[in-house]
Every structure is written in C-alpha cells, then in structure tokens.
Amino acid sequence: QVQLQESGPGLVKPSETLSLICTVSDFSISSGYYWGWVRQPPGKGLEWVGSIHHTGSTYYNPSLKSRIIIGVDTSKNQFSLNLSSVTAADTAVYYCAKTYYDILAGSAMDVWGQGTTVTVSS
Amino acid sequence: DIQMTQSPSSLSASVGDRVTITCRASQNINTYLNWYQQKPGKAPKFLIFRTSTLQSGVPARFSGSGSGTDFTLTISRLQQEDFATYYCQQSYSTPLTFGGGTKVEIK
Numbered sequence: 001q002v003q004l005q006e007s008g009p010g011l012v013k014p015s016e017t018l019s020l021i022c023t024v025s026d027f028s029i030s031s032g033y034y035w036g037w038v039r040q041p042p043g044k045g046l047e048w049v050g051s052i053h054h055t056g057s058t059y060y061n062p063s064l065k066s067r068i069i070i071g072v073d074t075s076k077n078q079f080s081l082n083l084s085s086v087t088a089a090d091t092a093v094y095y096c097a098k099t100y101y102d103i104l105a106g107s108a109m110d111v112w113g114q115g116t117t118v119t120v121s122s
Numbered sequence: 123d124i125q126m127t128q129s130p131s132s133l134s135a136s137v138g139d140r141v142t143i144t145c146r147a148s149q150n151i152n153t154y155l156n157w158y159q160q161k162p163g164k165a166p167k168f169l170i171f172r173t174s175t176l177q178s179g180v181p182a183r184f185s186g187s188g189s190g191t192d193f194t195l196t197i198s199r200l201q202q203e204d205f206a207t208y209y210c211q212q213s214y215s216t217p218l219t220f221g222g223g224t225k226v227e228i229k
Contacts, residue, residue, distance in 0.1 A: 046209055105218075108172075109158075115165050
C-alpha cells in the first residue's frame with residue numbers, strides 16, 4: 001500500500017522560500033501517476049497547489065504559478081515543493097497526494113500524506 | 123477557473139438521519155466530480171470518484187449523483203463516524219478546484 005510522508009521546516013520567515021519534500025513508500029514514482037500538493041489554511045478549505053508527473057511534466061495553480069516549483073527525484077522516490085516569497089497567507093497544512101489514474105484532469109487524489117503544518121512568521 | 127459551491131456550509135443532524143450535500147460547478151464538468159471526507163486533524167479521505175463510484179471500503183450508505191453542474195452526496199442513515207467535513211472537487215480541468223466544504227455536526 002503506497003504511503004506518502006511530508007517533511008520540511010515548520011516555520012518560514014516572510015519573503016523566504018518554503019521547501020517541502022514528499023517521500024513515497026511501497027511504490028515507485030517512476031511507475032506513473034501524478035504527484036502533487038494540496039494546502040489548507042487554518043480553519044479553511046482545500047486548495048490545489050500543483051502536480052508533477054514522473055516524466056517531469058508540471059501543472060501549477062495559476063494563483064501561485066509565479067512563485068512555485070515542483071520537482072521530482074525518482075532516484076530518491078521523492079517529489080518536492082518550493083514556494084518563494086512567502087507571506088502569512090501561505091500559512092497552511094500542506095498535504096502531498098497521488099492521483100488515482102495516470103492522468104491529472106479526470107482523476108482524483110486517492111492517497112494522501114498526513115500533512116505538515118507550515119507557519120510563515122518572523 | 124471552475125468555481126465549486128457547496129451548500130449548506132454546515133448542518134446539524136442526528137444518527138440515523140438522511141443527509142444531502144449539494145455541490146454546484148460554475149460550468150459544465152460532465153461527471154468529473156469527486157468527494158472527500160475530512161475529520162479534524164486528518165488528511166482528506168477519498169470517498170467517491172466521478173460522481174458516483176464509491177471507493178473500496180466506503181459504506182454503501184454513501185451515494186453520489188448528478189451531472190453537468192449540479193451534484194449531490196447523500197448519506198442515507200448517518201452514523202457516528204460520519205460526522206466530518208465533506209469536500210467536492212472537480213477534475214474536469216486544471217486548476218483543480220474544491221468546494222468550500224460542508225461540516226456535518228451532531229445535533
């Protein structure tokens with residue numbers, strides 16, 4: 001059963017870059033599917049951040065596109081999120097997730113990490 | 123972007139009640155609509171795929187219907203473990219978007 005685990009700093013200063021890693025267990029990222037990030041500000045709903053295919057194709061939320069980079073490291077079976085120039089509005093629980101099919105549109109997110117809380121504050 | 127609107131934003135119900143949650147898309151999304159359940163402090167759980175396909179392990183008291191712009195999630199007889207927040211999500215096109223959530227609380 002595939003498992004995902006987020007890791008990274010819990011506190012980031014304003015204007016700096018938020019960097020998270022999602023480690024995938026019991027499944028090879030190279031086998032397919034899209035791997036992505038969803039965030040949830042405190043007390044609010046879910047927002048899709050972006051996704052990457054094992055081939056490197058990326059899809060980003062346009063609201064974040066100028067600040068976001070999602071990468072994949074198949075040798076480590078990990079994918080990553082870098083969000084630059086963060087503000088307090090980027091404070092959220094960040095989840096990594098896998099798609100149900102080897103497509104993004106038309107699919108769903110069937111396996112989720114437990115989430116990691118990131119606070120933006122000086 | 124496709125906007126997803128859920129109603130109500132919260133509801134109070136008793137064990138055994140029938141509960142219906144509505145999700146409306148700002149444009150036609152065919153049946154590309156998924157549902158998730160989230161309990162406090164936990165990651166969302168994938169419940170229903172493409173409007174009506176229950177995921178493995180999801181009780182049959184859950185059902186989904188709809189097409190185009192209007193969708194519903196129904197819980198036929200609410201159980202204690204169903205008290206949670208439910209989110210719809212369209213997968214018709216990127217950016218993927220979620221509804222604002224419906225919190226199902228104990229009456």
